[in-house]
Amino acid sequence: TQLLEQSPQFLSIQEGENLTVYCNSSSVFSSLQWYRQEPGEGPVLLVTVVTGGEVKKLKRLTFQFGDARKDSSLHITAAQPGDTGLYLCAGASGTYKYIFGTGTRLKVLA
């Protein structure tokens, strides 16, 4: 069974701080996606990483895919209250099937 463990589960920080969220598995994924979800809404796709070692930047967010394509990280610089939400990673497992991570709930205090 493929599992994606995220850490930390919860994170409460002050505005302006930096943070990193981790997504780890013992399985290899052909691609991995990161989403942010707000309460009562659907997840919003942030980025897809495909190549081992790949780094992608989206404004203050930096995403990295591990060399072996088993893990990924999301780093947020100078967090803002608008970054608050549930962050989910999802690994592609075969055609059309995605395995979701356990989630990281982030709260950024003003």
Add this chain to the structure above:
Amino acid sequence: DTEVTQTPKHLVMGMTNKKSLKCEQHMGHRAMYWYKQKAKKPPELMFVYSYEKLSINESVPSRFSPECPNSSLLNLHLHALQPEDSALYLCASSSKPTTSGGPNYYEQYFGPGTRLTVT
């Protein structure tokens, strides 16, 4: 445009009711998904349709019945549900394979969800 729409936004139904959830996308995506999400948990895959054919059923109880009338629409028919089926039901669609010089990959786009309460 990466919009997936879902109706209704909220639904309250009794255990003997029959209701349907609807999902629509006009992005030309050929794969569509139903997920169930309980509070404070990640989404759990229920069904996948590929080219309007059911390709994945994650051992979902028969009281949930999916239907894909055409490439833009996906329905989830509900009958004789239990209170534990109360959850956020998410629809998603998936783009065509994108190749970046490596493996093909698909990107999923989610709708806003239907909050279902079974009483």
